Amino acid sequence: MYTLEIIPGLYQITVRYTNMFLITERSLTLIDAGFRGSMPYVFETIHKLGREPAEIGLVILTHNHLDHTGGLDELRTLASPRVAAHRADVHIPEDTIPYPGGNYIGKLLKTPVFSRLRRHLVLDGDSIDIKLEGGETFDILGGLQIVPVPGHTPGSISLYFPVHKILVVGDALAKRRNVVFMPRKTVSTDLKEAANSLRKIAGMEVKILLFGHGRPITVDPQGSLKRLAEKLGVVQKE
Ligand SMILES: [Zn+2]
Numbered sequence: 001m002y003t004l005e006i007i008p009g010l011y012q013i014t015v016r017y018t019n020m021f022l023i024t025e026r027s028l029t030l031i032d033a034g035f036r037g038s039m040p041y042v043f044e045t046i047h048k049l050g051r052e053p054a055e056i057g058l059v060i061l062t063h064n065h066l067d068h069t070g071g072l073d074e075l076r077t078l079a080s081p082r083v084a085a086h087r088a089d090v091h092i093p094e095d096t097i098p099y100p101g102g103n104y105i106g107k108l109l110k111t112p113v114f115s116r117l118r119r120h121l122v123l124d125g126d127s128i129d130i131k132l133e134g135g136e137t138f139d140i141l142g143g144l145q146i147v148p149v150p151g152h153t154p155g156s157i158s159l160y161f162p163v164h165k166i167l168v169v170g171d172a173l174a175k176r177r178n179v180v181f182m183p184r185k186t187v188s189t190d191l192k193e194a195a196n197s198l199r200k201i202a203g204m205e206v207k208i209l210l211f212g213h214g215r216p217i218t219v220d221p222q223g224s225l226k227r228l229a230e231k232l233g234v235v236q237k238e
Contacts, residue, residue, distance in 0.1 A: 036070035062170030084130035089155025151194025
């Protein structure tokens, strides 16, 4: 577990190799909620900053995977935030789930024996207050834009802060050391779509790249994005 100050007012909080991001303005905003069991550390961090968990007014989820949504119930014990996620990750048909092989597993989970498991794997749509389409802006850190980046899940989003040129990419991309990779096939629903999303991301001006897992890339993130995009042939080599 560790906390990094990315810029004043923006913190990366990492628990069990999964990142959450805390924005401390008049109200607190949390990006992703980590695994179940992550919140005690998040609360401790908030207290260390002289704030209260009850000040969390908004949670934005990058996607509907249990390592990013699992802490929501614990969070609600101390705060009553509005929760935002992309529509495509919220309105999931009863017979599928946003994981590879989702149709098969989804059908299995519909059977009475497994139906209780479903609520651990998939967020209940009723618990989401703001269903995003993409393109929305929030008045957070000088402006926050919601960028749809489907592929890892149908409703994956990245969060872009144009004033600071910071991109929270979520799990739309992965990293090892300082190199950017495509998300792993075994946990992504559509890699072709993910490659289209990479094209979009590679065209953005980014100075700090933040991931769902791993430390930030602060040295030439745009170069890393471009190299991956060129390697996959989604952008032309210059
Ligand atoms: Zn994921």
